[in-house]
Amino acid sequence: MTPPAPPPPAQRPSAAPRKRGRGLSLPPVRLPSVRLPPVRPPSFSGRLHDARTATSVGRWLGAAFLVCFATGLISHYLQHPPGWAADLLPGRPVWGYRLSQGLHVASGLAAIVLLLVKLWAVYPRLFAWPPVRSVPHAVERLSVAVLVASAVLQVFTGLLNIAEWYPWPFGFIQTHFALAWVVTGSLLLHVAVKAPAIRAHWSRSSPGTLELPARDGPDRRSLMLGVGAAVGAVTLTTVGQAFTPLARLDLLAPRHPGYGPQQLPVNRTAEAAGVTQRAVQDWRLEVRGPLPYTLTLEQLRSLPRSQARLPIACVEGWSADARWGGVRIRDLLARAGAGPGAGLRVTSMEAGGAYRVMEMGRDYAEDPLTLLALELNGQVLDLDHGYPARIIAPNRPGVLQTKWVTLLEVL
Known part of the structure; x- marks a missing residue:
């Protein structure tokens, strides 16, 4: 009787071919193609980015900065009088500093709202191309950069000061005083350069010339009413810290009259x-x-x-x-x-x-x-x-x- 044939030997898997010096070869990986959208400069067509809106907000902002600057000078020289003026500072009226410093802080807080709206109205100019067209244009752009940077730093360091929070390494009083002059000087230069455009858009009855097409967007009057309401809300909820008849509305100010020892x-x-x-x-x-x-x-x-x-x-x-x-x-x-x-x-x-x-x-x-x-x-x-x-x-x-x-x- 013939014995059964033995099973065939197990087949060892053949090793994958190697490429010299590169290790194992991997199958190619195909990534899905991603098509990026073309980069286009932003397009601004709303009425609220025009020179007339910027002028309307700028009038309020200029008034706030003027009050803030004048009362800031009073505060600084009462705190740090020069030697020749030490005997000239008046003690009357007794409420003089209370009024001037209350106006200083109130106008500074209002300026924060107005400055943000003003920057929103004019920020399309940051995308103007070419960025520099001539030497006078370069000087104008530089002056605007100094004005924006110094104004933003001034109002927000002032905001942190009333909260008594100083996260910076420099002295607040000296820096705040110096920046006040930088902001004022830059503002006067900006007004002088933009005087023709401001004059064209100052009057409500004067249509002026829009620098951007006015096709859509909310009405300018609605924006100005909203800005006025925002400034009023900020003022009413903070001025009570100095104007005590409104102390009950003093919700956002860091101090409240009547609270504290005695x-x-x-x-x-x-x-x-x-x-x-x-x-x-x-x-x-x-x-x-x-x-x-x-x-x-x-x-x-x-x-x-x-x-x-x-x-x-x-x-x-x-x-x-x-x-x-x-x-x-x-x-x-x-x-x-x-x-x-x-x-x-x-x-x-x-x-x-x-x-x-x-x-x-x-x-x-x-x-x-x-x-x-x-x-x-x-x-x-x-x-x-x-x-x-x-x-x-x-x-x-x-x-x-x-x-x-x-x-x-x-x-």
């Missing part, structure tokens, strides 16, 4: 200034002059007292009235032998700060309303409000109403 807001607390209750236990007031002397708190309280109702107004735009009680500065200087026309240098016991040492001219020092305050609204000063003693003077920025006073020097 119903008065506080910017710099005692903790932030490094002043503790223990540090003021052995407090003394030192007065230096021809007849120097030192007073304890009890001795200071035994001197003739005076009352004054004065607002405290801060550079961030908030302000509030309060009743202050204390000793007149002019009485303290007279006791130290100060002559007529003497000024005053005040030093705080806080650990540091740009306004730890403050000077005031003779008009403030001799004003009967300028007090070394010991009481606020009939109560002893809270530590956050400058206990044991602080300066309160009329028509003066809040940063110069020095708290935690420990030294007075006759100048």
Whole structure:
């Protein structure tokens, strides 16, 4: 009997052919073809991108910048008066700084809305081709670039300042003051260059010449009403921090009148200034002059007292009235032998700060309303409000109403 044939040997799979020096070969991969759309410059056909709209918004924006610049100069020179002007700064009206700084912040916030709308109306010019047609055109484009950059930086750093947030490495006061001049100069140059176009589109009855075709888009009047409503909403929800009759509508401002220790807001607390209750236990007031002397708190309280109702107004735009009680500065200087026309240098016991040492001219020092305050609204000063003693003077920025006073020097 014939035995069954053995099964055929298993076939080993043949190795794939190799290409020398390239490893295994892979089948080609075919990617789907993607056709990119052609790049075309943007096309703007709406009426709201024309010169007439830009002029209409520009009138409001120019007024806001003008108010902001003028009140900013007042604020800066009240805080940092040049030496020759120290004795010329007025103490009246007592509400002067409150009004000017309230207008400064309100107009600055309104300018943010107007600036955004103005940039929206004119941004098609950024795509004009060719970008430079001549030397005068290049100068004009450069001036516009400086104006836009400086204006945007100015209003938004100002916005962060009223919120007391400083995420930049430079000093705010010096930069803000310098930028104000750059913005104003650039704005005047821009108005001079664009004067013919502004004149053509200024009057409501003058049709002017549209720089872009006006085929579609919303009506310009609707835009202007919307812009006015936006500016009004921003103003109503922030101006209450200075204009107390609207305090209930003060929804977006960082400070609210009536909120804080003794119903008065506080910017710099005692903790932030490094002043503790223990540090003021052995407090003394030192007065230096021809007849120097030192007073304890009890001795200071035994001197003739005076009352004054004065607002405290801060550079961030908030302000509030309060009743202050204390000793007149002019009485303290007279006791130290100060002559007529003497000024005053005040030093705080806080650990540091740009306004730890403050000077005031003779008009403030001799004003009967300028007090070394010991009481606020009939109560002893809270530590956050400058206990044991602080300066309160009329028509003066809040940063110069020095708290935690420990030294007075006759100048």
